[in-house]
Amino acid sequence: MSYLPPDQxxxxxxxxxxxxxxxxxITALAQAAEAPHDVLMLAWMNREALAETLxxxxxxxxxxxxxxxxxxxxxxxxxxxxxxxxxxCDRDAVLLLVNQTGVACHTGRRSCFYHEVVxxxxxxxxxxxxxxxxxxxxxx
Amino acid sequence: MSYLPPDQxxxxxxxxxxxxxxxxxITALAQAAEAPHDVLMLAWMNREALAETLxxxxxxxxxxxxxxxxxxxxxxxxxxxxxxxxxxCDRDAVLLLVNQTGVACHTGRRSCFYHEVVxxxxxxxxxxxxxxxxxxxxxx
Numbered sequence: 057m058s059y060l061p062p063d064q065x066x067x068x069x070x071x072x073x074x075x076x077x078x079x080x081x082i083t084a085l086a087q088a089a090e091a092p093h094d095v096l097m098l099a100w101m102n103r104e105a106l107a108e109t110l111x112x113x114x115x116x117x118x119x120x121x122x123x124x125x126x127x128x129x130x131x132x133x134x135x136x137x138x139x140x141x142x143x144x145c146d147r148d149a150v151l152l153l154v155n156q157t158g159v160a161c162h163t164g165r166r167s168c169f170y171h172e173v174v175x176x177x178x179x180x181x182x183x184x185x186x187x188x189x190x191x192x193x194x195x196x
Numbered sequence: 197m198s199y200l201p202p203d204q205x206x207x208x209x210x211x212x213x214x215x216x217x218x219x220x221x222i223t224a225l226a227q228a229a230e231a232p233h234d235v236l237m238l239a240w241m242n243r244e245a246l247a248e249t250l251x252x253x254x255x256x257x258x259x260x261x262x263x264x265x266x267x268x269x270x271x272x273x274x275x276x277x278x279x280x281x282x283x284x285c286d287r288d289a290v291l292l293l294v295n296q297t298g299v300a301c302h303t304g305r306r307s308c309f310y311h312e313v314v315x316x317x318x319x320x321x322x323x324x325x326x327x328x329x330x331x332x333x334x335x336x
Contacts, residue, residue: 059313060314060315061315062313062314062315062316062317063315066315066316066317069317070313070317070318073318083223083238085225085235085238087227087235091231091232091233092231092233093231093232093233093234094233095225095227095235095291097284098223098225098284098289110313140312140313141312141313142309142310142311142312142313142321143309143311143313143318144237144238144308144309144310144311145301145302145303145305145308145310145311146308147311149238149308149309151235151309161285162285163285165285168284168285168286168289169282169283169284169289169290169291170282170284170285171282171283171284171285171287172280172281172282173199173202173210173250173280173281173282173283174200174202175200175201175202175203175206176202176206177202177206177209177210178210178213178283181282
């Protein structure tokens with residue numbers, strides 16, 4: 057199974073049906089296309105980021121803190137290649153099934169969702185697979 | 197694997213570390229605890245909803261449209277029983293691994309994420325398993 061992009065006009069028509077919030081954003085979540093289908097991360101997309109993602113098949117978010125497009129992996133190399141994109145029932149969120157190169161989380165873990173609630177409070181479900189220095193260089 | 201709740205004091209301490217947004221909310225996403233681990237829905241929680249979910253093991257969201265707690269399944273019977281709750285790296289989103297009774301989506305589908313992007317535009321990945329009338333009664 058691999059992603060086949062619509063043409064530009066079809067993408068534009070489709071984007072007109074998406075319900076971006078008052079800041080022009082929708083929630084985007086990335087899930088591994090392969091078993092065990094772990095949820096990797098949650099981020100945001102504006103219309104331009106979603107358009108680029110759907111046209112290229114390479115996942116591009118919108119960084120609220122940096123106020124610009126965030127081509128996942130542009131600094132770290134940890135890219136996400138789209139396998140399937142699915143809007144939800146009210147079209148204000150998008151699920152991205154992806155092939156993840158390396159790790160998704162900036163902490164070096166495969167998934168960002170690693171703080172598990174246990175009777176004692178929180179415990180980490182996973183340890184980092186790589187260091188931030190390996191991901192971003194020592195200047196980061 | 198089943199969810200074991202922390203005591204109330206531990207939950208309070210944990211909630212103090214969660215980064216609710218300016219509206220007092222975090223994003224919550226529900227994923228099936230059992231294979232194929234489909235992402236079921238995305239919704240919101242305020243502190244009270246997350247506290248109740250973590251204390252009871254029954255998923256409770258916050259409905260922005262109705263401005264009140266939304267105990268999933270209270271109208272439809274389609275409850276979500278918590279198996280594991282995981283905050284993400286920056287603690288502004290929570291992943292809920294759940295056992296879903298019936299369907300998660302108000303359209304009668306198992307998952308809300310059924311509008312798949314294909315070359316022709318959007319197509320439904322699944323059909324409803326039950327009708328809204330079956331879920332909510334004919335008065336809905």
